[in-house]
Amino acid sequence: MxxxxxxxxxxxxxxxxxxxxxxxxxxxxxxxxxxxxxxxxxxxxxxxxxxxxxxxxxxxxxxxxxxxxPKRCAEGVSDEGLAHCGVKPDPAWAYGRIEGAALYSPSGKRVVLEGADTYGWVVERKxxxxxxxxxxxxxxxxxxxxxxxxxxxxxxxxxxxxxxxxxxxxxxxxxxxxxxxxxxxxxxxxxxxxxxxxNRVRDYHSGFQYEMVGVAGYEEKWLHLYFGEDVAPKGYVWIFPKGEGVSNVGIGILAKESEWGNRAQDYLDRWIERNPQMFQNASITEINGSGIPVSxxxxxxxxxxxxxxxxxxxxxxxxxxxxxxxxxxxxxxxxxxxxxxxxxxxxxxxxxxxxxxxxxxxxxxxxTEKLLRMRYFMENLTDRDFERLADILDGTTIMEVANARFPTFIKLLLKHFPKLAPLVRKYIMAVQQMEEAKAQRDWDEVDQLLANVEKTLAEQAAA
Amino acid sequence: MGKIEVNHSRCISCAGCVGVCPVDTITLQGLTLTIDQAPCISCGLCVQFCPVGALTPGETYGASYTRKVDKVLVVL
Structure with a gap:
């Protein structure tokens, strides 16, 4: 290297x-x-x-x-995490009080997660x-x-x-x-x-975010996450409220999905355009971006x-x-x-x-290690799959999944088996993908490839 | 003209491209993005990744490396 x-x-x-x-x-x-x-x-x-x-x-x-x-994130922290690290929330930076999260399917079905696990703040990083x-x-x-x-x-x-x-x-x-x-x-x-x-593009998200003032039509006590192939391929759009009409509106898409004309910013801009009722009175006060390593x-x-x-x-x-x-x-x-x-x-x-x-x-x-499997699973979902999940999942089950406890989730998938057969298949696929990804952890192939590239470059330089 | 061009008026200094570059040829000096063109292998990952489209292939992009580019993308 x-x-x-x-x-x-x-x-x-x-x-x-x-x-x-x-x-x-x-x-x-x-x-x-x-x-x-x-x-x-x-x-x-x-x-x-x-x-x-x-x-x-x-x-x-x-x-x-x-x-x-410049910050490179949506600024969300959990109560439990702050306490663990001995940081006391201070009104000087703890702006938005969060008591849960609302997840939206592509058609707009909403599942709300609430509970002590979800309590936290959206902070002012500066x-x-x-x-x-x-x-x-x-x-x-x-x-x-x-x-x-x-x-x-x-x-x-x-x-x-x-x-x-x-x-x-x-x-x-x-x-x-x-x-x-x-x-x-x-x-x-x-x-x-x-x-x-x-960072490998299959384990890397392209993130982009506006901090905005004047966004309407969202509850300030929840984080809002929007899913869908048109919204954010293999990722999601988020609204993290910072209180008093301020919010971080951002997007993460898998880096592999990013291409000219379909970049993180393009997707976010298009989503904002499609929701004029939320953004007609809003202005941007900050632009942020980042790569997000999700390996x-x-x-x-x-x-x-x-x-x-x-x-x-x-x-x-x-x-x-x-x-x-x-x-x-x-x-x-x-x-x-x-x-x-x-x-x-x-x-x-x-x-x-x-x-x-x-x-x-x-x-x-x-x-996080266990959640990789869930990430691979989610990346294989289509809009229809998301709709199906929105129908059967409740906030508690999603919280369990987010904490890497999958039994209830798997039971639910199996209970609705005929209808959810494709999802079960995708879950099994994700488990396999996860094993493959683990096997490639040593990244020998990347090293070898880069060594080859270097060698070829050296040869070209010599010639 | 180099292999990759930076449009500094679009760049938001997020360093996503720095993270994704397989040969570490991009650096962020303070908040300014700089690309060392010599080690660049024209793989185009940074161009593909950039969330705001601040990076574009330059005149000498990829002329002789096309096959390697494919390989880089497959492996990564």
Missing amino acids: PAVAGTPALTVTDKPLVSLKPGTIPRAVDTTVDVLIVGLGPGGLIAAREFAKQGFNVLGIDRKQELGW IFEKHLARDAILAGAKIMVKTQAVNLLKDQAGAVAGVRAEFMGTQFNIRAKLTIGADGIDSFIGKWSGLKTL ARVPEPVGDGVMLVGDAAQLVNPIHGGGIIIAMRAAMIAARVGGEALRAGDVSAAKLRPYIVEYQTKDEGAV
């Missing part, structure tokens, strides 16, 4: 002069820290806070000059992240904004030893015992470290001296594409496991691996 612009990772042998100490503000000079966090979204900031709480010397960097924007940054800094972490990682530092044994960064035109080395890559879908920390983080996770998010959290490790719910809380929860585990490794003086991949094991067995990973 070529590093960006063909630059190999720098090997560091010399010791940077300055150590980040209490009483100094971080500047663009060679620095040594215990933990370096690249990317200060919710995942990176929680990691910064948690490492700092354990007394480590923490530096976080972000390439943007302001934290929290302020949310400032508050997380405040918590991290007050816990003892240091951060730098407008600071881009331009290359990876490795020690002579090949372990990750920090990054070379650039702040307003000045390049400098940040050496770290442990580097956390929380740098999003476009993670270069993962790629530079040799971790397999490639459940990368095969191996740790390496020697490096851990990935959040989108960088593709830790996202494969069904609804939400990842704020998942990233934050993963960061909590990463900080605990990373902290132990640092105290033991061994940050090898083997020592860091309990992070992903714990995520996978005791945390969100246990659910």
Whole structure:
């Protein structure tokens, strides 16, 4: 895998002069820290806070000059997730109170999900992240904004030893015992470290969103999700209310379905046009977009001296594409496991691996893995299938499915068997697809392909 | 003219293309998208992916790589 612009990772042998100490503000000079966090979204900031709480010397960097924007998401978080991560909802950023979700079939049939599991907030990321940054800094972490990682530092044994960064035109080395890559879908920390983080178009959603004011005809206490082949192929359109007439209106479509004239934005614009009663008095106050990795996770998010959290490790719910809380929860585990490794003086991949094991067995990973199957199932559904499901499913069953508990759902499919036979077939197909996808987790074929492409390119260059 | 052209007035700096590029030739510097044309294999995934149509095939796109493009798409 070529590093960006063909630059190999720098090997560091010399010791940077300055150590980040209490009483100094971080500047663009060679620095040594215990933990370096690249990317200060919710995942990176929680990691910064948690490492700092354990007394480590923490530096976080972000390439943007302001934290929290441009956001790449619909800003939904759950009560339970915030509480787990020790973040108290603050009216300064917790805008829309959510008490459920309404799902719409292509013909407009509505199924409502309500219950404690669905309680949460739609937050204002710009302020949310400032508050997380405040918590991290007050816990003892240091951060730098407008600071881009331009290359990876490795020690002579090949372990990750920090990054070379650039702040307003000045390049400098940040050496770290442990580097956390929380740098999003476009993670270069993962790629530079040799971790397999490639996003494949079959596991990648193209997301696009308007923040709008003045949208009418939706209940502000629910998230609204609209399904249908014309609405959003292999995805859905959402309205996430932020309170007082403000809402995030967005769309996610499978990247494979995206093509000229039928892009995420085109689908969303067309859907808005088809619903003038909702949008005739609305205006757009923000435009957002993103890639959403819906593969459940990368095969191996740790390496020697490096851990990935959040989108960088593709830790996202494969069904609804939400990842704020998942990233934050993963960061909590990463900080605990990373902290132990640092105290033991061994940050090898083997020592860091309990992070992903714990995520996978005791945390969100246990659910997201199972939800992959449901994602494949849903991607095979036609509009007619959605209508059939809307007829038989109630909110409780959907909640169970969303929490990766399928028995009631399967029983329901079987109970209506003659009518739902195609759906049962599709479910079985999805299970098979899931096994195949798992088998391809090592991504050898991709590596081989890229190696071939590189070889051919080199030959062409020589000729 | 390169293989892939960026229309900066359409680009919303979402980095979706950076994530999908199989050869890591696209980067986001701050909020500005830059494409290193040399390693680009003209697979067109970024063009296909971009939610707003900010990326277009340039003049030297894909001339000799068509078969590889198909393979890239099948594998990914």
